[in-house]
Amino acid sequence: MLRHILKSASIILGATIFSTILGYIFKIIIAQKDIELYGLYSLTYSIILFLVPIVVLGLNIGILKYSAHYKGKNNKDRENIAISTSLKIVSIFSIMVSLIIFFFSNFISSFFKLDISHSLKLFSPLVFILSISALFFSILISNKKIKELALSKNIIQSLLELLILITILFFALNISGIALALILSNLIMLALVYYFSKNSFKIQRGFDKSLVIFSLSTAFIFIIADLLTKIDTIILGHFVNLREIAMYNVAMPTAQTLILISIALLSVFLPTISEKHSKNQSIKTEYKKTFHWILLLTIPLAVLLIVFSKKVIEIFFGTNYYLASIPLSILAATLLVFSLSRPSFNVLLMLNKTKTLIKISGLIIIIDIILNFILIPISIKYCQNGIYGASIATGISFIILSILTMKYAKKYTKISLFDKTTFKIALSGILASIPLIIIKSIVKNQNLLEIIIYLILFGIIYISCLFVLKCFDEEDKKIYLAIKGKRKVGVEPTS
Numbered sequence: 001m002l003r004h005i006l007k008s009a010s011i012i013l014g015a016t017i018f019s020t021i022l023g024y025i026f027k028i029i030i031a032q033k034d035i036e037l038y039g040l041y042s043l044t045y046s047i048i049l050f051l052v053p054i055v056v057l058g059l060n061i062g063i064l065k066y067s068a069h070y071k072g073k074n075n076k077d078r079e080n081i082a083i084s085t086s087l088k089i090v091s092i093f094s095i096m097v098s099l100i101i102f103f104f105s106n107f108i109s110s111f112f113k114l115d116i117s118h119s120l121k122l123f124s125p126l127v128f129i130l131s132i133s134a135l136f137f138s139i140l141i142s143n144k145k146i147k148e149l150a151l152s153k154n155i156i157q158s159l160l161e162l163l164i165l166i167t168i169l170f171f172a173l174n175i176s177g178i179a180l181a182l183i184l185s186n187l188i189m190l191a192l193v194y195y196f197s198k199n200s201f202k203i204q205r206g207f208d209k210s211l212v213i214f215s216l217s218t219a220f221i222f223i224i225a226d227l228l229t230k231i232d233t234i235i236l237g238h239f240v241n242l243r244e245i246a247m248y249n250v251a252m253p254t255a256q257t258l259i260l261i262s263i264a265l266l267s268v269f270l271p272t273i274s275e276k277h278s279k280n281q282s283i284k285t286e287y288k289k290t291f292h293w294i295l296l297l298t299i300p301l302a303v304l305l306i307v308f309s310k311k312v313i314e315i316f317f318g319t320n321y322y323l324a325s326i327p328l329s330i331l332a333a334t335l336l337v338f339s340l341s342r343p344s345f346n347v348l349l350m351l352n353k354t355k356t357l358i359k360i361s362g363l364i365i366i367i368d369i370i371l372n373f374i375l376i377p378i379s380i381k382y383c384q385n386g387i388y389g390a391s392i393a394t395g396i397s398f399i400i401l402s403i404l405t406m407k408y409a410k411k412y413t414k415i416s417l418f419d420k421t422t423f424k425i426a427l428s429g430i431l432a433s434i435p436l437i438i439i440k441s442i443v444k445n446q447n448l449l450e451i452i453i454y455l456i457l458f459g460i461i462y463i464s465c466l467f468v469l470k471c472f473d474e475e476d477k478k479i480y481l482a483i484k485g486k487r488k489v490g491v492e493p494t495s
Contacts, residue, residue: 015150016260022158026165031250031317033173039242041178042249043233044119050230052130055094058219059086060134062211067142072279081206086135094131098124112237122179129186136193139200148196157189217354227365228397232390235372240386248387250317251324255305255331261297262339265290284415290343291417292425298339299429303458305332307436308451315448327391334395341402344409351412360404368397421471428465432458
């Protein structure tokens with residue numbers, strides 16, 4: 001199981017990094033073309049991406065859980081009914097929401113400080129495309145078709161999106177061209193994921209009530225989780241202009257690169273532990289190792305984004321976006337903590353602790369909305385911009401969400417994640433960061449070559465500390481050799 005998690009995760013991580021780079025280039029092209037155009041794109045797309053989890057109703061997570069569960073029970077008919085139920089519901093609902101956005105775009109636009117009705121109409125088909133795609137992603141993962149998922153979602157779609165945008169750039173880059181690039185690339189991706197998954201299931205009559213009940217419960221949770229990365233932009237749109245929205249949406253997606261590791265590992269973590277749980281097997285080994293790997297691999301990127309935030313913004317987006325550097329540092333620090341809590345979130349889902357997650361999520365979204373409406377105006381008054389307030393509000397919300405999620409996961413599993421290994425990995429990161437912080441305080445204007453040298457130095461110190469402090473045990477060594485194909489993992493899950 002551990003070998004499968006790491007091998008699948010390595011494929012997804014590589015493809016995700018590739019697509020993130022291309023997606024970043026996509027944003028950079030728009031941002032450097034016109035800051036207000038980038039603000040308009042960011043605000044409109046944030047609204048669309050906020051609506052997608054509402055439309056999906058948690059059924060993508062339901063497929064991951066119940067497909068793995070039915071596989072563990074060798075019940076193919078129930079698996080087909082679960083998938084069919086999800087596709088029928090989401091198809092109807094996503095078409096309805098797309099039409100509502102299109103015909104009521106003027107009403108939706110009235111909430112904001114500026115008119116976004118035209119861009120909402122252009123982006124409205126994406127609700128249907130992205131919602132249906134989310135289900136097929138889960139079908140591919142549940143059938144362990146990781147390479148096909150990575151090819152469709154992370155490679156081909158990202159390449160097409162960027163190529164179409166570059167082609168349009170030769171004519172005239174505007175919001176219509178951006179919408180066209182997104183719609184065409186995602187349509188082709190949808191066709192591909194359907195092609196790769198069509199032989200994995202059959203549309204059957206029937207209705208999986210347990211899946212729908214579970215999914216509707218998790219829907220609220222995932223809407224809340226998505227709100228935390230979208231509500232700040234949406235509320236900013238109520239207070240500030242497109243330039244500030246553009247700057248904030250340089251900081252947020254840059255900080256979100258920190259969760260790439262957790263995305264890769266957790267894409268196969270939930271179906272794996274769900275299958276083991278259905279067979280009454282322990283998940284302790286997978287749970288703790290996944291947490292340690294996320295911490296170990298995420299620290300280097302977090303240090304880069306926190307310590308050299310201003311230089312990162314300058315290199316990728318230019319000096320017009322300098323204001324985004326402080327929000328980037330704040331968001332990077334809090335998203336590091338959030339990424340560590342994601343395995344706990346998956347464990348609570350596996351245990352069907354949806355009521356607990358709903359209570360946590362409900363509390364967090366209330367806190368997030370209140371903090372944004374309080375801190376954004378304060379930030380505007382005292383800092384002449386609202387993005388500092390938005391980043392602090394969102395950061396506090398991420399921290400509280402992470403603490404509560406890990407606390408309840410420990411309560412129900414009796415598994416403590418904060419052991420000696422966790423402490424030693426964190427200490428390695430701190431020790432390796434000290435020279436960088438000292439250098440930065442002495443050398444005020446670092447160039448790109450110097451930063452690369454500093455990061456190499458960090459890497460050498462960090463890896464050395466990991467080995468000196470003995471952060472890797474026999475299980476890690478066996479897994480590493482297994483991934484290289486030299487031997488099989490002979491580790492039995494501990495109870």
